[in-house]
Amino acid sequence: MSTTITETTDAASAPLTLITHVVGGAHVASEGRRGPVFNPATGKQTGEVALAPAEFVHEAARTAKAAQKAWRDTGLAKRAAVMYRVRQIIMERADEIARIITAEHGKTVADAHGEVARGLENVEFCTGLMHHLKGEYSEQVATGIDVHQVRQPVGVVACITPFNFPAMVPLWMVTTAIAAGNAVILKPSERDPSAANWIADVFHEAGLPDGILNVVHGDKEAVDAILDDPIIRAVSFVGSTPIAKYIYERAAANGKRVQALGGAKNHMIVMPDADLDSAADAAVSAAYGSAGERCMAVSVVVAVGDVGDALISKVADRISGLVVGDGTDPASEMGPLITREARDRVAGFVEGAAGEGATVVVDGREGALPEEGFFIGASLVDGVTPGMRVYDEEIFGPVLSVVRVANYDEAVDLINSNRYANGTAVFTRDGKTARQFEYDIEVGMVGINVPIPVPVGSFSFGGWKDSLFGDAHMYGPEAFTFYTRRKVVTTRWPEPSESQISLGFPTH
Numbered sequence: 229m230s231t232t233i234t235e236t237t238d239a240a241s242a243p244l245t246l247i248t249h250v251v252g253g254a255h256v257a258s259e260g261r262r263g264p265v266f267n268p269a270t271g272k273q274t275g276e277v278a279l280a281p282a283e284f285v286h287e288a289a290r291t292a293k294a295a296q297k298a299w300r301d302t303g304l305a306k307r308a309a310v311m312y313r314v315r316q317i318i319m320e321r322a323d324e325i326a327r328i329i330t331a332e333h334g335k336t337v338a339d340a341h342g343e344v345a346r347g348l349e350n351v352e353f354c355t356g357l358m359h360h361l362k363g364e365y366s367e368q369v370a371t372g373i374d375v376h377q378v379r380q381p382v383g384v385v386a387c388i389t390p391f392n393f394p395a396m397v398p399l400w401m402v403t404t405a406i407a408a409g410n411a412v413i414l415k416p417s418e419r420d421p422s423a424a425n426w427i428a429d430v431f432h433e434a435g436l437p438d439g440i441l442n443v444v445h446g447d448k449e450a451v452d453a454i455l456d457d458p459i460i461r462a463v464s465f466v467g468s469t470p471i472a473k474y475i476y477e478r479a480a481a482n483g484k485r486v487q488a489l490g491g492a493k494n495h496m497i498v499m500p501d502a503d504l505d506s507a508a509d510a511a512v513s514a515a516y517g518s519a520g521e522r523c524m525a526v527s528v529v530v531a532v533g534d535v536g537d538a539l540i541s542k543v544a545d546r547i548s549g550l551v552v553g554d555g556t557d558p559a560s561e562m563g564p565l566i567t568r569e570a571r572d573r574v575a576g577f578v579e580g581a582a583g584e585g586a587t588v589v590v591d592g593r594e595g596a597l598p599e600e601g602f603f604i605g606a607s608l609v610d611g612v613t614p615g616m617r618v619y620d621e622e623i624f625g626p627v628l629s630v631v632r633v634a635n636y637d638e639a640v641d642l643i644n645s646n647r648y649a650n651g652t653a654v655f656t657r658d659g660k661t662a663r664q665f666e667y668d669i670e671v672g673m674v675g676i677n678v679p680i681p682v683p684v685g686s687f688s689f690g691g692w693k694d695s696l697f698g699d700a701h702m703y704g705p706e707a708f709t710f711y712t713r714r715k716v717v718t719t720r721w722p723e724p725s726e727s728q729i730s731l732g733f734p735t736h
Contacts, residue, residue, distance in 0.1 A: 245275035247421050249284070249445055250428040252291045253438030258284045263418045263447065268334030268564040269554040269601045277421045280446040285453035288413055288442050292384045293459050295439025296411035300381050302437075304358045311355045311407055313434035318348055325426055329394055330555040332420035334563040334602070335518045337555055340395075347399030349685030350703045354407040360708045361408065373720045379712040381409030382485065385462040386454045388475065389424070391417035391566050392521040392624075393466075398427055400689070401464045402441060404707040406431070410462075411440045415454060419566055421445050455479045462711065464702070465489065466523070468622065469648070469694050476697035487710055488697040489523070489690060491622040492650035495631075496526045496679055497639045497665070499656040500533040506677070507655040508542035514653075514679035515628040516550065516606045519562050520574075523695075524651045524673075524680045528612070528619065528629045530639045536632045540589060540610055543628070547590050547606045553598055564602040565625060571602040574625030578607045581618040581629075586611045592626055614642070622648070636661065644670045650691030653679050672696065 247265060248255045257278045265275040280288075299307075318325065326340035333340070354360075363378040387401035394416060402412045416424035424443045431441045444450060454460055455478045462485040465475045469490030476488040496514065498507045514526035531539055555563035565571045575593050582588050592605035604626065612619050612629040619629055633639050643652055653675035654665045662676045672691035675681030683689055683704065690701030700710035 244273065247275055247277040247425065247445065249278060249280060249288070250425055250441075250443040251288045251439075252295070252442065253432055255425070263445075265332060265419070265421065266567070267331055267601075268566055269556070269598070269603075271568065271601045274331070275422075277418050277445045279418065280444045280450045280453075282449055282453035285413070285444055285446070285450050286457055286459075288444050289384055289457045289459040291439050292411035292413055292442055295437060296381070296384060296409075299406075299411060299437055299440050300409040302409075304361065307407060307409070308355055308357050310431070310435050311351060311357065311403065314403070314430055315348060315351045315355065317430050317434060318344065318351065321430075325395055325423060327556070328422050328426055329420070330563070332422055333391065333394060333555075333566060335521075335555050336560050336563050337558075339518050339555070339563075343393055343396040346682070346685075347393075347396040350400050350707075351403050353685040353704065354403045357407040357708075360705070361712070369718075372722065373718060375716065375718050377714055377716045379408070379708070380715055382711055382713055383410060383461045384413065384459050385410045385464065385711060386413045386415065386460045388415045388451060388454065388463065388465045388467070389417065390466045391419040392518065392523070394420045394423035395427065397466050398424055400703040400707075402427070402431075404703060405464075405711045406436065406440060408708055408711040410711055412442065413454060413460060414441065414443045415446060415450055416443065418445055418447055451475070452478070455484070456482060458482070461485065463488070464710070466702075472697050473694075485710065486698045487690075487700040487702065489702065490695050490697065491648060492523045492525075492691065492695055493528060493619075493622055493646055493648040494524060494526050494651045494653075495528045495530050495639075495643045495646070496652070497530045497532060497636075497643075497654040497656075498535055498539055499636065499654065499658070499661060500535055501657045501661075502535070502655040503657065504535065504539055504542055508539060508546055510653075510655065510677075510679035511539075511543055511628060512546045512550075512606075516547075516562055516626045517680075519565055519604075520626040521566065521570075521624055522680075524682055525624075526653070526679055527623060527627065528631055530642060531630055531632045532636060532639050533634065536610070536630065540608065540630060544590050544608055547608060550606055552603055552605055554601070562606065562626065564598075565604060566602070568602050570625065571604050574604055574607075574623060574627060577618050577621075577623050577625070577627055578609070581609045581612065581616065584616045584618070586613075586616060586618060586629075614645070636665075640665070640668050644668075647694045648691070649693040650695035651675070651681055653677075653681060672701075
């Protein structure tokens with residue numbers, strides 16, 4: 229499976245891989261700018277990605293539009309067959325895509341396999357597209373009049389995906405969009421672009437016609453071209469809140485349908501009756517998995533009552549055993565961050581927390597870390613309060629803050645006052661508390677003794693408040709609603725001799 233073209237060279241005359249676009253079924257390189265691609269575990273540049281100028285994006289949109297009509301006309305059974313083949317190919321080559329992810333993102337191979345598995349959930353959901361695209365029919369709504377409603381594809385849609393899940397999020401977006409009969413422009417992160425090309429090749433191998441899934445690499449110039457192009461009728465996005473808001477406002481101003489998922493500050497409440505060993509295991513797993521580069525990572529533990537000291541001790545003990553290293557090493561539990569700048573930014577949060585009066589219990593800047601690459605260890609910060617930068621901002625790194633509160637009501641008020649509302653969790657043995665938390669909390673995804681409550685593929689993913697701009701959540705049933713338009717048809721077959729003239733407003 230070919231996803232790249234190799235050319236030379238960098239300043240040291242070592243070969244670099246040129247990562248090209250995929251448009252109309254062909255791998256093509258745009259003229260002009262290139263962006264560097266690194267292996268985060270070594271800190272060394274391994275490739276260059278072609279950065280599309282605006283006109284290249286517009287040409288890709290025209291290619292997609294030309295292909296979309298025939299795909300829309302393709303029978304649902306044939307579309308479903310493509311989805312089944314995509315699923316089978318990915319399952320057979322999961323190790324291949326996992327290693328591509330690790331090479332450019334840095335997460336462990338095991339974590340990359342988990343990402344692929346969660347992406348496959350949506351592929352499996354989309355194999356049932358014949359059910360998900362069913363319309364509705366009512367006969368005899370009035371004498372001799374029937375009404376039916378159908379779902380039709382939007383046309384050409386764009387999917388702008390983040391660096392932290394270079395396979396899962398594209399599979400969440402493009403699979404549903406294609407199953408619904410659309411053509412897609414996929415713009416992945418330029419930091420780890422190869423997984424998107426691999427996915428496009430899989431769809432091509434599975435029988436998807438040329439031009440239905442196009443991959444355009446780029447930066448802000450390419451994004452703005454997508455937002456302004458009149459051919460593109462809908463935009464899906466996952467990323468930070470400032471960019472999500474920008475995407476939403478600019479695309480909506482151009483008359484596009486938009487779903488833009490933003491940042492998060494996910495809290496995990498630990499009640500006095502909780503199993504503290506289970507809670508500590510969950511906090512470490514949810515805070516430091518994938519080096520904290522998850523929008524569903526737990527970044528704040530809310531210790532209720534007197535559980536704080538014991539819980540912090542247990543979390544600190546578990547951190548001491550974490551193995552940080554190259555994601556290709558089976559012994560590694562946490563890999564590097566995506567870039568040097570990301571690592572330095574996270575280090576700045578830890579340093580700033582101490583300066584603002586918090587207590588750094590475990591400092592991820594210290595200890596044995598690989599000399600090369602963009603590594604930082606797990607940090608644990610106690611005595612955090614709202615108003616501190618380490619609490620207020622999305623860190624997107626392996627830093628876990630602890631906020632202490634006196635009771636359940638204070639914990640709920642803390643979470644509901646936060647501008648983010650993506651995910652949250654409560655750890656308790658008491659069913660009444662759990663049920664009340666589910667009712668009280670103003671957050672889109674809730675876990676009861678589950679630290680990362682990402683819904684299974686038959687539900688939909690998304691938060692509230694500054695974590696989501698637009699109405700539609702991702703994947704699952706809401707995605708089919710987002711990627712289709714409803715059309716209602718009212719039908720009447722009158723007798724030939726029946727009068728057809730009526731100037732009154734129809735009431736039945």
